[in-house]
Amino acid sequence: MTTYATARSVRLGVAEMIRPPRRILVSEGAKALQVANAAGAAGAWDPHTTPYMVEPLDTTGSRHYEAVVFVGPARSGKTISLIDARLAYLITCNPADAMVVQMSKDAAEDYSKTRISRSIAASPELRSRLSPRAHDDNILLKFFRSGMSLRMGWPSVSVLSGKDIHDVLMTDVDNYTGDLAIDECFGLALKRTQTYMSAGMVVAESSPATDYADGAWKPSDPHQGPPAAGIAALYARGDRRRWYWPCPECGERFQAAPGYDGFALPPLEELLERVVLDDVQKLARHYSLLHCPHCGVGLQHRWKEGMNRSGVWAAEGQVVHPDGTVTGERQEARIASFWLGGVAAAYQSWESLVERYFQALRTFATTGEERPLKTTHNVDGAINYVPMAARSVSDPNEMRKRAEDWGRGAVPPGVRFLAATVDVQGNRFVVLVLGFGIGESGQLERWVVDSFTLRTSARPDGSGGFLPLDPPKYLEDWERLVEKVITRRYPLADGTGRTMPIRVTGIDWGGKSGTSVRALEFWRSLKVRNLHTRVRLIKGDTRREGPLFRETFPDSSKRKDRKSGSKGDVPQLLLNVDRLKDTVSANVKRAEPGPGYYHFPDWLPEAFYAELTAESRTAKGWENLANRRNEAFDLCGYAEGLALWMKVPAINWTAPPSWAAEWDDNPDVRADDAAPAPPPRARTRRVIRSKYLGR
Structure with a gap:
């Protein structure tokens, strides 16, 4: 005869189900938790290590509150205390159904395997209360002798609906990737615990990870958080x-x-x-x-x-x-x-x-990349990040006051190479030529060398003139870019007669129907003439959280719903326009020469500065709220993307590539086929060097 259980084991199992709750502080009951690491070693959870977590943890046992929200830095012990230690208290002192909500399903499974299972295995009091039946110990659902269930969930309507749960423990909420916004997820969690009335509890903890766009915001009270969504908004409630x-x-x-x-x-x-x-x-x-x-x-x-x-x-x-x-x-x-x-x-x-x-900050100063700054603000400083572009309002008049004196179309000292960007409109090409080089600060700076608009084609109108440009319809209209941009050379401002070519050209090929087809045909025609290596078609990337740029070879030849003409043979640069514009906005605001500084010539029209400041940084990214002309801002962003593609920020300027060398050592700089350089101006502008550069 097979014996499946003894009378004593049955009594002990039943006794666990009817044991009354222990009336002790949550932080006292949580001491049953043994925190296990990847090597298998375990140590008891010690409230003295993170004393700031004791009150938040004890508050989860208060009937005066329906939720506890905690905002803090990474590696502060907040997850171990508010999630793991709270679970240890529930399992050993006050058994009740609970759910841990992680960022995603994969994260929930990983948390169960690496945190929950290890902690239970390393904690004798927790392990003894786990159901002995093998089918009760699953990755996403665990049962205990008391009848308590522990679910692993993620931000989804199906997961957070139709259940009565005593404790919903939400971790890393600002990084949720499910189909629910944080406020929606928090609201559903409160509904799950409502059946238990004052005994139910929702916990939400995270480092802040959402940005806010009001760079002029100042707290009216020392306890006020920034006007950001996510965990910061929950804290404000x-x-x-x-x-x-x-x-x-x-x-x-x-x-x-x-x-x-x-x-x-x-x-x-x-x-x-x-x-x-x-x-x-x-x-x-x-x-x-x-x-x-x-x-x-x-x-x-x-x-x-x-x-x-x-x-x-x-x-x-x-x-x-x-x-x-x-x-x-x-x-x-x-x-x-x-x-x-x-x-x-x-x-x-x-x-x-x-x-x-x-x-x-060094990464931002040298490359314009803001993501490391956002990360360290969020996980180290425990503060929401405001993008550099949103920290102050751009003033076009202040930019214009900085204008320097050099001839139009001349390459000023300091420029090592030229990059052109083209915005394709329905009836024109808008062109910006930007110089990159080393200024008096010894850092990578920018110079506006030329800015113009092409409006007429080479197609005769029958009366001695030429028809307007129509890029979406006529491939031959794109040929205007060969002479006026791609193969153009600009005279140096030193009066020697030498010229510098445009090293790279980026052409925005989105817009009016037909533009993309003509752009692809034009690039293929450049390849036949061996002019393609320095030309890239560029387009904004729809993924705002993606890299600053990525080179792709789009192919829609097998898709019946696409008629762009792409066959996988034409390279395309996808640019993260929002983040590149952050870089431009921060750079053009620099009042003194230094990393990223923009030099403006005095011949630029007022409209250029208006275009450069036409957009506003909002929570959705850069938006043209007043529908003003913004081509200069777009083209500067494209130029920053081209510079990253060329790995310009990584150049060692003491031993640069030949095309970025000083004029006397640069093989691209030559005197033949040169247009006469404009005569030097009598009036010169003295550039004041920052007092901080010598530190």
């Missing part, structure tokens, strides 16, 4: 608590605020120059002191652990006194919301925090 710790020098309390303001860093303009010229690690070490706003003393990182252990949370409207007591009333809210600055994170030093910020 709560009582807005911040972490206050004592200054070891004067004893006064101050906020461990998100971002980098506490490090007394120089102005951004100065930083952008210093991170290029100076040793970033030494610079970070110099600025890694956190300054007390009361006494002004720069505090070393070694004081952080003690400051955290003496820290307290205070809500908006409350006052923290030097002895740690908190007075004042919290505003009434059904959500307890917390925001922890990156300076308080237990697992990152202040020097590392500042160094990552400086490294990201």
Whole structure:
């Protein structure tokens, strides 16, 4: 006779189902959790390691709140405390159905395998409560002896509908990739717990990852978060608590605020120059002191652990006194919301925090790439990012005041090569010729060498003139670009008679129906003449989060719904226009020469500057809200994309490629076939070098 269970084991199994909840703090019950790492080693969850997580975790057991929202940096212990430790409390002290909502289905499966399963296996108290039946221990659904179920979910209507769940634990919410917006997901989670009334709980935690476009925004209260969507918006719906710790020098309390303001860093303009010229690690070490706003003393990182252990949370409207007591009333809210600055994170030093910020600034200063800056703001500083282009409003008059004096169509000193970009309209070609080179700052700068519009074709109108251009219809109209742009040479401004060719031309081939077909035919005709190597067709990439550029060979020959004429034989540059325009906007705002600086000649019309500032940076990206002419802005963005494709930011200017060498060493610069150089102007403009460049 086979025995499947003893009477004792049956009694113990049933007893687990009827055991009353243990009335202890959540942080006490969470000590049953053994945090396991990839090597199999485990250590008990210790609230003293991240003391700032104790109150948020204990608040998840309060019947006064329906949700806890936590915003904080990566590696601060927020997920271990609010998700893993909360689950340990539920399993051992207050069994109830729970769901962990991850970024995506794949992330949910990975979290179950690498975090949940390992923690249960490493924690004797959790392991003993897991159902002994093999079919009760699955990747996305686990059952325990008490009858408690633990689901793994992701942001989907089907996952978050039709269930009664005691705890919905949402992690990394600002990076959700499902078919639900964060607000929708949070609302559905609250509905799932509503059956349990005051006992139900929703937890949402994340580092901020959404941008905001109001560069002029300033908080009206020290506890106010930026006007961004996602976890920042959820935080704003709560009582807005911040972490206050004592200054070891004067004893006064101050906020461990998100971002980098506490490090007394120089102005951004100065930083952008210093991170290029100076040793970033030494610079970070110099600025890694956190300054007390009361006494002004720069505090070393070694004081952080003690400051955290003496820290307290205070809500908006409350006052923290030097002895740690908190007075004042919290505003009434059904959500307890917390925001922890990156300076308080237990697992990152202040020097590392500042160094990552400086490294990201160096990347931006040398390449125009903003993604590292956004990342370090989000995961290290625990603050939403505002793009450089949105930090101030572009003033066309200020740009025009910087105009310099050199002849139209002449290549000014400093330019190493020319890049032309063409915007194809229904009845014209709009052309910009931009020079790239090394200015007096010793950094990569830009010069506007020429700007013009082609309006007439070479087709006779029958009365001695020529018909207007019609690029979508006539291939021969594109031939105007060969002489006027692709093979054109510009005289140097040194009066020697030498000329410089256009090194690369980018042609926007989107727009009116028929344009793409003619653009492809034109490029193929250039290939026959061996003029194609320096010409690329360019188009905006619909993926806003994609790379700055990618080269593709589109082929629609097998698609009946496409008639573009592409056969996989013509290269195309897909440009992330939004991010490239961020670079342009930030560069044209530079008031002094330096990395990315734009030199404008005094012959440019006022309309050019108006076009350069026609668009506004919104949460959706760059938008032409007033429907104004914006060709100059588009063409500058295309030119930045061409420069990246040519790997210009990576050039070693002490040993550049021949086409980017100085004029006397550049084989592309020659005197034959040269148009006479314009005579030098009597009046010269003195360029003032930044006082910060020598630092």
